[in-house]
Amino acid sequence: MALDRRSFLTFVAGGAVGTLFTPVIWKSIDDTAIWTQNWSWIPRLEHGPKAYAATTCKLCPAGCGLNIRTAGDRPVVAEGRTDHPLSQGGICPLGAAAVQMLYSPARIKGPMKKQADGTHQLVSWEEAEALLLEKLNEAKGQGGNVACISGDENSTMNEVLSGLLAQMDSNRFFLMPGESLTASKAFGSWLKQGVLGYDLENADLVMAFGADLLDSWGTAVRNKKAFGAAHPIGEQATTEYVYVGPMQNTTGAVADKWVSVAPGLEGVLALGIAYHLLQSGMIVPEALDFSSYRSFVLSRYTPEYVSKVTGLSSEQVAELAVKLRRANRPVVVPGSAISQGNGVFSLAAVMSLNFLLHPVNSPGGIFVLPDLPTVVSEAMEPSIIRGNDLVSFVQKITAGKTDRPSVFLVYEANPVHGLPQAEAMSKVFDDTFLASFSTFYDETAARADLILPTPYFLERWDDVQTPHGAGFVSYSVTRPVIKPLFDVKPAGDVVLGVAEKLGLDLGFSSFEKVLEAKTAALAEMDGFLTDKVQPWQVRTGASPAPAAGNQWRNISRGAVWTTAVTPFVPAVLLAARELSQAAPPDVDDWAYPVRLASITSRAHGSRHIAIPPFCLPLLGEEELQGKTFYVRMNSTTARNYGLKANDRVKLVGPGGECVARVRIFEGVGLNVVAAPLGFGHTAWDEFSRGKGDNIYNVLTVRTEPGSDLSVWADSRVRIAKAY
Amino acid sequence: MEEKKEGPSKGAVVVPFLVGFVAAIAFGWWGFPQLLYSSKSQPLNFTHLNHVQDYGIDCEDCHYFRPDGSYAGLPSNEKCAECHSMAMTSDPDEIKFVEEYYEKGVEVPWLVYQYQPDNVSFSHAAHKDEDCTACHPDVGSTNELPPYYENRLTKYSKETMKMKECERCHAKEGASNACQVCHK
Amino acid sequence: MVLYLKEFKIKWGMVIDLDKCTGCGACMVACQAENNIAPVVDASDKRRSMTWLLVYQLSNQKLYPDHDVAYLPRPCQQCGHPNCVPVCPVIATDKNEEGGIVSQVNARCIGCRYCIAACPYHARYFNWHDPVWPEGMEKTLTPDVSTRPRGVVEKCLFCHHRYMQARDKARVEGRDPNALAEGDYIPACVEVCPTGAIAFGDLMNPNHKVHQLSKSPHAFRLLERLGTDPQVYYLSRREWVRRQGDNILEHETVEGV
Amino acid sequence: MCDKELWPAGVQRCSLKYFLAWLVVVFAVLGWGVYAFYVVWSSGLHVTGMDNYFAFGLYIIFDLGVIALGAGAFFSGLLYYLVRVEGLKNIINLAVIVGFICYSGALLILALEVGQPLRSWFGFWHPNVHSMLTEVIFCITCYMLVLTIEFVPLILENRKLNKIKLLHHIAHNFHVIMPLFAGVGAFLSFFHQGSLGGMYGVLFSRPFVFREGFFIWPWTFFLFILSAVASGPAFTMLIATLMEKATGRKLVDFSVKALMGKIAGTMLAIYLFFKYLDTWGWITGILPRAGLTFDQMYYQLAYGKWLFYAELGVCGLIPAILLLVPKTRNTPGILYTAAILNCIGIVINRFVMTSQALANPVMPFDRWYVYVPTWAEWAPALAIIAYGALVLSLSYRYLPVFPQERKLNPV
Numbered sequence A: 001m002a003l004d005r006r007s008f009l010t011f012v013a014g015g016a017v018g019t020l021f022t023p024v025i026w027k028s029i030d031d032t033a034i035w036t037q038n039w040s041w042i043p044r045l046e047h048g049p050k051a052y053a054a055t056t057c058k059l060c061p062a063g064c065g066l067n068i069r070t071a072g073d074r075p076v077v078a079e080g081r082t083d084h085p086l087s088q089g090g091i092c093p094l095g096a097a098a099v100q101m102l103y104s105p106a107r108i109k110g111p112m113k114k115q116a117d118g119t120h121q122l123v124s125w126e127e128a129e130a131l132l133l134e135k136l137n138e139a140k141g142q143g144g145n146v147a148c149i150s151g152d153e154n155s156t157m158n159e160v161l162s163g164l165l166a167q168m169d170s171n172r173f174f175l176m177p178g179e180s181l182t183a184s185k186a187f188g189s190w191l192k193q194g195v196l197g198y199d200l201e202n203a204d205l206v207m208a209f210g211a212d213l214l215d216s217w218g219t220a221v222r223n224k225k226a227f228g229a230a231h232p233i234g235e236q237a238t239t240e241y242v243y244v245g246p247m248q249n250t251t252g253a254v255a256d257k258w259v260s261v262a263p264g265l266e267g268v269l270a271l272g273i274a275y276h277l278l279q280s281g282m283i284v285p286e287a288l289d290f291s292s293y294r295s296f297v298l299s300r301y302t303p304e305y306v307s308k309v310t311g312l313s314s315e316q317v318a319e320l321a322v323k324l325r326r327a328n329r330p331v332v333v334p335g336s337a338i339s340q341g342n343g344v345f346s347l348a349a350v351m352s353l354n355f356l357l358h359p360v361n362s363p364g365g366i367f368v369l370p371d372l373p374t375v376v377s378e379a380m381e382p383s384i385i386r387g388n389d390l391v392s393f394v395q396k397i398t399a400g401k402t403d404r405p406s407v408f409l410v411y412e413a414n415p416v417h418g419l420p421q422a423e424a425m426s427k428v429f430d431d432t433f434l435a436s437f438s439t440f441y442d443e444t445a446a447r448a449d450l451i452l453p454t455p456y457f458l459e460r461w462d463d464v465q466t467p468h469g470a471g472f473v474s475y476s477v478t479r480p481v482i483k484p485l486f487d488v489k490p491a492g493d494v495v496l497g498v499a500e501k502l503g504l505d506l507g508f509s510s511f512e513k514v515l516e517a518k519t520a521a522l523a524e525m526d527g528f529l530t531d532k533v534q535p536w537q538v539r540t541g542a543s544p545a546p547a548a549g550n551q552w553r554n555i556s557r558g559a560v561w562t563t564a565v566t567p568f569v570p571a572v573l574l575a576a577r578e579l580s581q582a583a584p585p586d587v588d589d590w591a592y593p594v595r596l597a598s599i600t601s602r603a604h605g606s607r608h609i610a611i612p613p614f615c616l617p618l619l620g621e622e623e624l625q626g627k628t629f630y631v632r633m634n635s636t637t638a639r640n641y642g643l644k645a646n647d648r649v650k651l652v653g654p655g656g657e658c659v660a661r662v663r664i665f666e667g668v669g670l671n672v673v674a675a676p677l678g679f680g681h682t683a684w685d686e687f688s689r690g691k692g693d694n695i696y697n698v699l700t701v702r703t704e705p706g707s708d709l710s711v712w713a714d715s716r717v718r719i720a721k722a723y
Numbered sequence B: 001m002e003e004k005k006e007g008p009s010k011g012a013v014v015v016p017f018l019v020g021f022v023a024a025i026a027f028g029w030w031g032f033p034q035l036l037y038s039s040k041s042q043p044l045n046f047t048h049l050n051h052v053q054d055y056g057i058d059c060e061d062c063h064y065f066r067p068d069g070s071y072a073g074l075p076s077n078e079k080c081a082e083c084h085s086m087a088m089t090s091d092p093d094e095i096k097f098v099e100e101y102y103e104k105g106v107e108v109p110w111l112v113y114q115y116q117p118d119n120v121s122f123s124h125a126a127h128k129d130e131d132c133t134a135c136h137p138d139v140g141s142t143n144e145l146p147p148y149y150e151n152r153l154t155k156y157s158k159e160t161m162k163m164k165e166c167e168r169c170h171a172k173e174g175a176s177n178a179c180q181v182c183h184k
Numbered sequence C: 001m002v003l004y005l006k007e008f009k010i011k012w013g014m015v016i017d018l019d020k021c022t023g024c025g026a027c028m029v030a031c032q033a034e035n036n037i038a039p040v041v042d043a044s045d046k047r048r049s050m051t052w053l054l055v056y057q058l059s060n061q062k063l064y065p066d067h068d069v070a071y072l073p074r075p076c077q078q079c080g081h082p083n084c085v086p087v088c089p090v091i092a093t094d095k096n097e098e099g100g101i102v103s104q105v106n107a108r109c110i111g112c113r114y115c116i117a118a119c120p121y122h123a124r125y126f127n128w129h130d131p132v133w134p135e136g137m138e139k140t141l142t143p144d145v146s147t148r149p150r151g152v153v154e155k156c157l158f159c160h161h162r163y164m165q166a167r168d169k170a171r172v173e174g175r176d177p178n179a180l181a182e183g184d185y186i187p188a189c190v191e192v193c194p195t196g197a198i199a200f201g202d203l204m205n206p207n208h209k210v211h212q213l214s215k216s217p218h219a220f221r222l223l224e225r226l227g228t229d230p231q232v233y234y235l236s237r238r239e240w241v242r243r244q245g246d247n248i249l250e251h252e253t254v255e256g257v
Numbered sequence D: 001m002c003d004k005e006l007w008p009a010g011v012q013r014c015s016l017k018y019f020l021a022w023l024v025v026v027f028a029v030l031g032w033g034v035y036a037f038y039v040v041w042s043s044g045l046h047v048t049g050m051d052n053y054f055a056f057g058l059y060i061i062f063d064l065g066v067i068a069l070g071a072g073a074f075f076s077g078l079l080y081y082l083v084r085v086e087g088l089k090n091i092i093n094l095a096v097i098v099g100f101i102c103y104s105g106a107l108l109i110l111a112l113e114v115g116q117p118l119r120s121w122f123g124f125w126h127p128n129v130h131s132m133l134t135e136v137i138f139c140i141t142c143y144m145l146v147l148t149i150e151f152v153p154l155i156l157e158n159r160k161l162n163k164i165k166l167l168h169h170i171a172h173n174f175h176v177i178m179p180l181f182a183g184v185g186a187f188l189s190f191f192h193q194g195s196l197g198g199m200y201g202v203l204f205s206r207p208f209v210f211r212e213g214f215f216i217w218p219w220t221f222f223l224f225i226l227s228a229v230a231s232g233p234a235f236t237m238l239i240a241t242l243m244e245k246a247t248g249r250k251l252v253d254f255s256v257k258a259l260m261g262k263i264a265g266t267m268l269a270i271y272l273f274f275k276y277l278d279t280w281g282w283i284t285g286i287l288p289r290a291g292l293t294f295d296q297m298y299y300q301l302a303y304g305k306w307l308f309y310a311e312l313g314v315c316g317l318i319p320a321i322l323l324l325v326p327k328t329r330n331t332p333g334i335l336y337t338a339a340i341l342n343c344i345g346i347v348i349n350r351f352v353m354t355s356q357a358l359a360n361p362v363m364p365f366d367r368w369y370v371y372v373p374t375w376a377e378w379a380p381a382l383a384i385i386a387y388g389a390l391v392l393s394l395s396y397r398y399l400p401v402f403p404q405e406r407k408l409n410p411v
Helices: A003-022 A025-036 A125-141 A156-165 A179-187 A222-230 A250-254 A266-279 A288-298 A305-308 A314-328 A344-357 A383-386 A389-396 A420-428 A444-448 A491-501 A511-524 A550-558 A576-582 A612-618 A635-640 B002-006 B012-035 B049-052 B077-084 B092-102 B165-171 C026-034 C113-120 C160-172 C188-192 C210-211 C241-242 D016-043 D058-069 D072-082 D085-091 D092-113 D134-157 D165-176 D178-200 D219-247 D254-289 D304-326 D332-359 D375-398
Strands: A049-056 A066-073 A072-080 A112-114 A121-122 A146-148 A171-175 A194-198 A205-209 A241-247 A257-260 A330-334 A366-370 A407-409 A434-436 A463-465 A473-480 A528-531 A561-563 A594-599 A628-633 A648-653 A654-665 A674-675 A702-704 A709-711 A716-719 B037-042 B149-153 C012-017 C055-061 C069-073 C123-128 C153-155 C199-203 C231-233
Touching: A003 A025, A003 A250, A025 B012, A049 A463, A072 C026, A072 C188, A112 B037, A125 A434, A125 A491, A146 A389, A156 A407, A156 A491, A156 B049, A171 A383, A171 A389, A179 A194, A179 A344, A179 A383, A179 D058, A205 A222, A205 A266, A205 A314, A205 A344, A205 D085, A241 A250, A250 A366, A250 A561, A250 C069, A266 A288, A266 A305, A266 A314, A266 A330, A266 A344, A288 A389, A288 A576, A314 A330, A314 A344, A314 A444, A330 A344, A330 A511, A330 B012, A344 A576, A344 A674, A389 A709, A420 A444, A420 A654, A434 A444, A444 D219, A463 A511, A473 A511, A473 A550, A473 A561, A473 A674, A491 A511, A511 A550, A528 A635, A576 A709, A594 C113, A612 C026, A628 A648, A635 A654, A654 B077, B012 B037, B077 B092, B149 C026, C012 C210, C026 C055, C026 C188, C026 C241, C113 C123, C199 C210, C210 C231, D016 D092, D058 D092, D058 D332, D058 D375, D072 D085, D072 D092, D072 D134, D072 D178, D072 D219, D072 D254, D085 D092, D085 D254, D092 D134, D092 D165, D092 D219, D134 D178, D165 D178, D178 D219, D219 D254, D219 D375, D254 D332, D304 D332
Parallel strands: A146 A171, A146 A407, A205 A241, A205 A330, A241 A257, A407 A434, A594 A674, A628 A654, C012 C231
Antiparallel strands: A049 A066, A066 A072, A112 A121, A194 A366, A463 A473, A528 A561, A594 A716, A628 A674, A648 A654, A648 A716, A702 A709, B037 B149, C012 C199, C055 C069, C123 C153
């Protein structure tokens, strides 16, 4: 039969009908729908047994315990550790994003050398280490013309680095500026062997001056845990929290009481309170300078004066004094909302309340926390390190008052972005050899002549010694939970190797050995592990079993070591001389009329970590819009400067300026503009680069009379509408 | 009547129609599956029966529940290497395991006949009293591993149980058929 | 209009103490990591971002210095009488399982977004974009929650996979999977919260803390008067916070809302 | 080249060159729309202005609008075939074509609107019988079939096609059973117009659109039916007038238009009576029970109260009066203006029910947002209009759409 058109059509019709009785159409439709579950460009899940690895976080100085959940050896999620006294199962947003940061696009893939055109080129470790050796050798020949900046206050890495410097006859070892420097200037004369800690857990009244206790200040997660325990869900609070500070930040929002005081005036209010306490007959018997302190306070910080300067009523000030006097175990926490740039006046004034209220080392008050023994030969003593003022050093160099080091080593720090007046300060790195030990391609790495990438903290050994703001001594170890993803090398190993080639003997062949020695050295002190009894419980009568067994084995697997030993304190000084010299003047600054309340939040990263991808959704609509960030002021302030919500505003400080949008927020004091640090990155990755401006640029450094300390927590700016 | 004469004869209509119909049926039921599925074989031939009969290994020695309630469906290299860290025979599959997988630290990419999509979370613990072969092919009583057919479009195994079958049994047993009991 | 009401012997619920929430956002980050939500470069596009758990900032609307703020974390409210469920044309979302969690199966969802229109809490999110992880970061995906393609709706499920895992653990240990103890099953956000602002448990079980807390005079639920009957309760001793939990007419007074 | 033998007998059409030039314009717009379809399907709905607040956008508003305006088909059919309003004979073909265009266009847009078009058949295979949207999916699809069946005989009446005996018979027999389809169509139409309204009315968590009602149907169910019936005939009549203006030929007798106007006016008046009652109940009942006030429902210009007054006053009451009073209705200019206002009012209603309902924040600490559609939403909408123009142009040129055309345009 010939195939004519008609029979062909009939054939097709038959085929079509036949097809309906086969799976072809139905299965295809179904499978196409199933295919949409399985698009090749969307990752599939990988299965594997669930396990946990206990370690310690290094993303900020708070030293929280992290439990890294793994699925078939892949780290997947960071969880809290209930057995860690600094976090007790809690976690901050930055810590919660820790695992994903492993794969941050800003990770440095291998050692890099700066090219003539300013770009970086990957080189081998041999070449990189040879270059470092060459530069250090030159510096050694010049009599130790080398300086080091460490961004990690708590690591034994500081011993390795300061030991290297010391053996090269340099004492220019600096931490990124923090509050331990201020404390050292204020109390260093009598507090040689430790730092002051705050026993929040046993307190029944916590009054924080400036310190953003519940977000980023000190041991933030532990502070929150203490706050949480004192505010049982659905029940009456057992401890009152009062926040004295410039704005309703995280702490101000949730504290039982918020007292609005502009940055820089916390000390004035504290002495105003001290006035009442002194009037009621309180004394500090163990203080040598009590009488000069007493007469200074009573003569100058009268209720009228304090009320005039702070804008609070005399009744409000008196009420705070009553609160403190009535409490059984009150503790007062001094600080600045950004944990840096605080003056001796502010710190000593606030701290004096603690001395007035109860003797040092009483439960629910302040404790002297001893430093841990050092193990690296010739490493600087912690108390010396705390007293080195980086900002003054940089200012002296730029002013030509001291010579510029020929080599700068920067370890896990980002001074190019994160020093006050950052733009001007970073000029210190001009005409020097800058080597950056960093995990991420931050602004300092981008500027560096040599990048020596460190493993991410989930890939390396490291440790955390008693963080600033803690209430007790602690030691815990950071341990690798995954092999390094890239061609990176622990900075400790690099430095030890180079030192050896320089003919210096630091006493160790690898950083892991340093940590082992550190752990062994802890045996000198009467310590215990926190698995059953917590250090604050010891102060109220609990008795722990002394640490036994293989210390390194226990601690390297996550155990936390602590001690209840407190050094003997024969006498204290209230820093009365410094208080009287550093007291802020009564005149107002008309050139820069607005007080700048800078904000740090763990949601914005930390000093050396830019905002992680997973924290971006935390920024509200009025914190970041596209590339523009917001500063906050109340409606009265805004009106005074002709500003409305969403207007573009320029903040001008003596050293720099930046542009933002206005967010009207009534939780900011009068004539105060609140602005977040941690924005305006120029390096890093697409997640953080180019978003907002760098407020560090408008911070203003002044030298505090009396202490000669660089201070910028009380910076001031001029604001005007920007077009 | 006139119209009928004008039209073609019955046969001329019916025959091509039938040819088309039969061709479509044949293609749909035989050719189409050939196109839709690709056949794959296991990376190694594992001899279940030998392991059970000759060496007295229990099923649960390799296929066990972890303490957290999850199910270790397939043994890892480590498990196999408890015996096979070195080749004990000249069996090519055993040698391949040792050289290609164990020593290189690569897990054996076993093809699971019953592998469920990512959006399904099958709880072995909830079904631990059922017979394994109610869902899985009975590989335990033979030394041969059957071929694995993969749907080219969906990338799932041909034998992957469809939701209907799960639902039917759940309904019969009085178990919940709420969506999230199985989906994730 | 009640088409859909089912009672359960177990009702998983949250009680969130707004006087304890600092708004730090750790819960939001933990949620993303736990549930395999992809990061986005411009997360400031709030109207397209993916935040199963979102922390709202509440203001008492007063001027300085009388101003007060509160933070309100908003997971899916797991309504007892959800509006999203009856409207779904393909049963991709359902409230049918013991425990009362409103399910959402992305493989069934056709992306019509009717449920998003129905939800007054904005707890439902549409995948406007295909999820993209920076290179390598997909290795941090947990095996517990499937990835979702663009074009489907998703939402908080109270970390339902953790419920399943807790049940499996109970089964293997020979316990009754339908009688989990308090703490056996806890969503990721509850677990990480550093101030312990969130309590979680079975609202029907008098031995669980949430049972009592939900009856507190300071407890309220969001938009309660609409009749959605949420399984998420909030606590606050501040009256202005409780007032903002629902729409209140000027002349209406709020007693222990 | 000439296509004259394809024209309906005894009528005049423009030259093929003219016609093709017009089609080029139509296809240009269509092409832009097809490109938008490609972009949306290949990259996702983020190219639209929709977001987590505006789950529905221009796609849905457009669909609701054209489905309401396309209601002329079923209501004219109902009146003509079942109630036997003979005057409608002269416009019923156009009503069917307009209905066909509106429904097929709406379905095309729906294929864009769903995030997973390849799964859209789940609506039939895994239906949730409680969902108003399920009712919509079923009824719209079925009614689309009915409209196609109603359109087919008209196509077969093309001069060339009708010469084929078989097709002639089919066309004839279809006509005979047309009342049956008209009835089925009317039933389906009632239900899906209603379900579209019901979709909003059942949203008890959205006080802006929530309505109580009868059994499972909220009042919006019935209001949507009535409003569609009130605007559909007016729209059909306006299309006829537009075609007359475009072709320069008289196609329908003015009395037919006036009749359509009268039907629309009557239905509009009935609709408004209930709509006013409903609005009153909403303001005094539903809103206060939800703790809200009338004033809180409106925001700035985009969602201002002017919409309320425009919908129910200027584009509601006024056209209803103009269409009901014989004197104004029989004045062509006024008739057309009133019909246009009528259609605008219904479109405003659909916009408000969709966009404003979603913009309206329900949580007290939430805020208003404004929805702005992007090109990816305008392009397909315009393409559907172009598609309508294409179908109408082809139908007018080649099919005997207007029975009166020969009489009204003597050669």
